[in-house]
Amino acid sequence: MPRKILVAVAWPYVNGEPHLGHIAGMNVPADIFARYHRLMGNEVAMVSGSDMHGTPTALKAAEEGVSPEVVATRYHEIWSKALSDMSFSYDLYTHTHTDRHREVSQELFLGLKENGHLSEATQSMPFSETEQRFLSDRFVEGTCPHCGHESARGDQCDNCNRTLDPIDLINIRSKRDGSTPVFKDTTHLMLKLGDFQKQLEDWVSSKTEWRANVRNQTLGILRDGLHDRAMTRDIDWGVPVPVEGYESKRIYVWFEAVIGYLSATRAWAEQRGTPDEWKKFWTEPDGESYYFQGKDNVSFHTIILPSILLGNGGLNLPTDVVANEYLNIGGNEFSKSKGNAIWVPDFLSRYEADPLRYYLASIMPETSDSEFTWEGFHAANNNELVATFGNFVHRVLTITTRNFDNAVPTPTELDDNDKAALAACDTALEEVSTAIDARRFRDGLRAAMRLARYGNQYIDTKEPWKVVKTDKESAGTSLWVGLNVISTLRTVFYPYLPTSADKIHSMLFTDSDILADGWNRRDIVASTPIGTPLPLFRKLDDSIIEEENARLLGN
């Protein structure tokens, strides 16, 4: 019975290009997970899209003097291409400015209203008279009442770190034009999160296999008790609120962004001509769903999204919320403003996706922040991919084609070493499978690379390049075993390095594709022709370290 796996990837807000920090924590693990499950024969839908309605996007548009849609669409296209160039296998990468998304968002919003989970509340907010609009907390600044810092934000003081309410700010002013806002009452619809307190507690408590940061952080929030939270905003860019009297407001962007997972699954099902297929993942009891994103997003996926789903009823809660920490560079977060960022399109103009996927998976910030360095990328590429994995594949294929007329040799009786090598293949399949299914991606990669090292040890023991001169049958058997190891490496590396796995496949086999072979050690058949071996990976010159570090400082 195939499992039904929804791979839900966080929705980036599109006001810039993707950098390595973005993809390391969400897209890379999600794609490994999705590819693994497809190879296992499970039913997979991997969906995501661009969050078009983020405030930063609207802000950037205002700066440029164009409509938010222009900016959002521009960066959506850049993101789509970059994700595709990274070989991320989305079944659908859409965006939130579609009719389908608006309909589904409004439908769930009204569902909550009909079920009595929305309430109205009036609050006093800063209002700009010059712009005739309400200013969200990030658009006002003033003097901190606690420490006297002169440019405290509306929600928090950057100097003393205390949480603030904009009404407490001394000398409050608009960050947009410096004018002094007035405070005006505004009414919003609030989601009564408290309605779901008990259900959420029971649900999260039962999820003992979740990562510690996700589970404990959520339990901590629940322990404090949930309060109503506004689900509408005084802005004009976003999904209209489908309620009379709210024509000038929009649905809170986080509300509709997390609904994107559902609207995108439905859009995917429609596009493939099976409009009800989304239900496999969302309403059938054995549908599984995995949400990949950064550690700053946890509560939106463990509190708000589940509340929306519970409040509508009949929709599956997340099986797991896989939150990663951050990938840093130079000891800091990737930051556009500080100039220390490596952009995906730029990276891919000089290097290939697979080595990057390898390095990012090997340093994936699963338990704590990790650090991208060019030295590390260079070393991972040259010492591990080229020297260990690529070289093993290349040396076995080369010896084989040169001595056995470009075809798979016929094995004779297997000795203990041969049997151990085949057993190592099965062990690797088992270990990588267990690790990926448990969302331990670094572990899985290590287990895969262990098989490549084992292959080198085996071949060194057997010395077929030497034995072939005296005992061709014996050398042929060793190479046949080596080819089995290569075939298995193709499988266990496929989730991590899909392009390289495809290259191996096309050198070993002429029929079918990797997916058709499943998560198994496909037997190597004697006499099958083998293509000319080509290196899997390109060795990088030492000079790139200095070049890239200089480039980083220069931008």
Place this chain on the structure above:
RNA sequence: GGCGAUGUAGCUCAGCCGGUUAGAGCGCGCGCUUCAUAAGCGCGAGGUCGUAGGUUCAAGUCCCACCAUCGCUACCA
């Protein structure tokens, strides 16, 4: 301030319910090999397990306090 996570060899990380000389990969040193993109294999040197207490026959592994880093703290997406 409150909540949460993290802190183990130069680097990236394993160490489950506490129990022989704390492990792996990469890097580094030495040796072997030369089929292979000068790639491979073997051996070895590196750690008072963030700090300071406590519990215990025994603690990296449990308890307390503290320090550092990161996230959240409900209107940043």
